Amino acid sequence: MRRKIAAGNWKMNGTSAALTELEALRALLPPDAPEVVICPPAPLLFRATETAGPIAIGAQDCHMQDAGAFTGDISAAMVADTGASYVIVGHSERRSAHEESNANVRDKAEAAWAAGLTAILCIGEALEDREADNTLDIIGGQLSGSLPDGVSATNTVIAYEPIWAIGTGKVPTLDQIIEVHDFIRARLITRFGQDIGDAIPLLYGGSVKPENAATIFRADNVDGALVGGASLKAADFAPIITALAKS
Ligand code: PGA
Numbered sequence: 271m272r273r274k275i276a277a278g279n280w281k282m283n284g285t286s287a288a289l290t291e292l293e294a295l296r297a298l299l300p301p302d303a304p305e306v307v308i309c310p311p312a313p314l315l316f317r318a319t320e321t322a323g324p325i326a327i328g329a330q331d332c333h334m335q336d337a338g339a340f341t342g343d344i345s346a347a348m349v350a351d352t353g354a355s356y357v358i359v360g361h362s363e364r365r366s367a368h369e370e371s372n373a374n375v376r377d378k379a380e381a382a383w384a385a386g387l388t389a390i391l392c393i394g395e396a397l398e399d400r401e402a403d404n405t406l407d408i409i410g411g412q413l414s415g416s417l418p419d420g421v422s423a424t425n426t427v428i429a430y431e432p433i434w435a436i437g438t439g440k441v442p443t444l445d446q447i448i449e450v451h452d453f454i455r456a457r458l459i460t461r462f463g464q465d466i467g468d469a470i471p472l473l474y475g476g477s478v479k480p481e482n483a484a485t486i487f488r489a490d491n492v493d494g495a496l497v498g499g500a501s502l503k504a505a506d507f508a509p510i511i512t513a514l515a516k517s
Pocket of ligand 1: 279431435436437438439475476477478496497498499500
């Protein structure tokens with residue numbers, strides 16, 4: 271049985287007042303809850319780890335270097351120092367707005383591991399790739415370019431997030447999700463062997479809501495979700511967690 275994970279990415283939303291949502295989420299967790307991760311903005315990490323209880327805390331990015339003259343950046347060791355245990359790397363908003371390459375994302379994943387963090391490594395195709403029928407080529411290229419050797423089932427979670435589905439309310443069909451997740455699983459098994467390849471959790475992300483979560487979780491190789499907008503409010507995220515627990 272693979273780990274099931276419901277991860278929430280708050281993006282650049284929330285000041286300290288938002289920590290009440292973490293407390294509310296704790297109270298709404300089902301007894302058989304899967305692993306739950308919340309990735310708040312970096313200034314909230316310390317306080318979030320203090321209020322999270324059984325909820326794991328993650329950062330939304332880290333730098334690939336340990337330390338140095340990188341104004342505004344935070345290292346993986348700094349993230350770990352807050353008590354966080356996860357870090358998202360290679361989110362499409364970082365890849366596009368901050369021009370992060372596959373090589374950058376690979377270096378960040380390695381930095382995360384070196385600090386003892388689990389990397390939630392994001393990949394996903396743009397709309398024009400999907401329309402040109404290039405989705406699997408793009409996904410295959412991102413996997414080989416941004417996933418370092420040395421992956422394990424505990425140090426890495428992969429999130430498939432079609433860029434056109436993020437924040438848009440558009441969700442791929444279940445068949446489209448299954449096709450990509452099965453492809454990722456096969457690639458992982460080919461590259462890392464049956465045991466590791468089969469054990470790495472694969473999350474779907476992009477407009478996951480309480481209304482569509484149960485359908486998405488029907489796919490065999492969907493082990494959870496990376497949720498943006500619907501993770502901001504405990505009342506929205508809790509039913510997604512419950513749907514995952516029941517899947
Ligand atoms: P969304 O974002 O759930 O708001 O579409 C997902 C993500 O970017 O991780």
